[in-house]
Amino acid sequence: MTSTLAPSFLDQAGSPELPAPRGPLSGAVIGALRGAPLGPVDPGGAEPYGDDLQLALHCCYELHYRGFAGVDAEREWDPELLGVRRELERVFLAALRADVEPGDDVTAEVDALLVEPIGPGVRGVSHHLQREGTLEQLREYVAHRSIYHLKEADPQAWAIPRLSGAAKAGLVTVEHDEYGSGRPERMHALLFAEMMTELGLSDAYCAYVEHVPGETLAEVNLMSLCGLHRSLRGASVGQFAMVELTSSPGSERLVRGMRRLDCGPASIRFYDEHVEADAVHEQVVRRSVLAPLLAAEPELAADVVFGIRASLFLGERMGERLLGCWDRGETSLRMPLA
Amino acid sequence: MADPGPTRVLLTDEGPALISGPVELELPDGTRVRSDRAVTAVCHCRRSKRYPICDASHRRKVRQEGPDA
Numbered sequence A: 001m002t003s004t005l006a007p008s009f010l011d012q013a014g015s016p017e018l019p020a021p022r023g024p025l026s027g028a029v030i031g032a033l034r035g036a037p038l039g040p041v042d043p044g045g046a047e048p049y050g051d052d053l054q055l056a057l058h059c060c061y062e063l064h065y066r067g068f069a070g071v072d073a074e075r076e077w078d079p080e081l082l083g084v085r086r087e088l089e090r091v092f093l094a095a096l097r098a099d100v101e102p103g104d105d106v107t108a109e110v111d112a113l114l115v116e117p118i119g120p121g122v123r124g125v126s127h128h129l130q131r132e133g134t135l136e137q138l139r140e141y142v143a144h145r146s147i148y149h150l151k152e153a154d155p156q157a158w159a160i161p162r163l164s165g166a167a168k169a170g171l172v173t174v175e176h177d178e179y180g181s182g183r184p185e186r187m188h189a190l191l192f193a194e195m196m197t198e199l200g201l202s203d204a205y206c207a208y209v210e211h212v213p214g215e216t217l218a219e220v221n222l223m224s225l226c227g228l229h230r231s232l233r234g235a236s237v238g239q240f241a242m243v244e245l246t247s248s249p250g251s252e253r254l255v256r257g258m259r260r261l262d263c264g265p266a267s268i269r270f271y272d273e274h275v276e277a278d279a280v281h282e283q284v285v286r287r288s289v290l291a292p293l294l295a296a297e298p299e300l301a302a303d304v305v306f307g308i309r310a311s312l313f314l315g316e317r318m319g320e321r322l323l324g325c326w327d328r329g330e331t332s333l334r335m336p337l338a
Numbered sequence B: 001m002a003d004p005g006p007t008r009v010l011l012t013d014e015g016p017a018l019i020s021g022p023v024e025l026e027l028p029d030g031t032r033v034r035s036d037r038a039v040t041a042v043c044h045c046r047r048s049k050r051y052p053i054c055d056a057s058h059r060r061k062v063r064q065e066g067p068d069a
């Protein structure tokens, strides 16, 4: 089977360049990856969701995905870097645990996510882009989202070997669909890359890391944090559930916004696919992942709720950053798109 | 290959019927809709804008008025 779209994205196995540091923490990590000795790193006083700490964490985590150009792949298991990552994670996780109300009623949490607020009073990025956002704002939104979507489903794949039985089978059912059900040309990451190309953006992996603020990196770092720690597997499932449960209506709003802005077919296709796919994924996550997981390991309920609420919390911070900048007539990125 | 058994259809109380395996749905007018997903959610509430495929339109909605509404 050949695709006429010539999916260059599928052939991109290369590693991105190291980004520029944004402070002492990211400076120490990026310096070490460039070969400098790793000095003392103390994230204690750092802003937990700020650019410096989040970029440092991003670089630590990317070693487990695609790595960086010119950096030995074995640095993934460099004990010094892993030690720094641990310190950064402690600060990030402690802030989230303090900012997120604890709970253990997963059913109530899920039911709340399934009620859709509508009407002119709802503030949200997808609502704004549906109603009145500009094409430039839509392109910025896609650049922010590219940090995750060009590796869509990868952070949650770390959870697979950490689950067992029915919950594992359920998670794999959804992941398989995210990866195109065996058809690379249907991979969601590829559909995203095709949308980027159509919108005149680079579809290179991590091309917009320099552009995106800490708010954007924090959302993706939460996924990696929960995926890479077996102790946080409940939170990983919670984060995954939050995305799958809320994506379908949000995607519908983006489809409408894109039609209003006369976007091309590849752009509309990505969100259009997610309206339908995530209406099913919601059902599979609830019935075939959450239910068997909590039956087998009821003690994970609090972490599932934490994963849901922490990703909602970071999602709202990112949304506020975008809407706040746009309200003031500014770019939501650290530098405007070319 | 092992017999996969009969097709499983789960009728939910809130919205769609969940059918496992690829399916082809035929509408009264003869139109056919094919879905290759591992699970397909077929709309039973009739509110889907992509009928016969569920698009989550069955969800409960709460209205929030604007600041000047």
Ligand code: FES
Pocket: B014, B015, B016, B017, B042, B043, B044, B045, B046, B047, B048, B053, B054, B055, B056, B057, B058
């Ligand atoms: S059952 Fe979901 S939209 Fe009708």
Ligand SMILES: [Fe+2]
Pocket: A152, A178, A188, A274, A277
């Ligand atoms: Fe997806």
Ligand SMILES: [Fe+2]
Pocket: A178, A244, A277, A278, A281
């Ligand atoms: Fe999904």
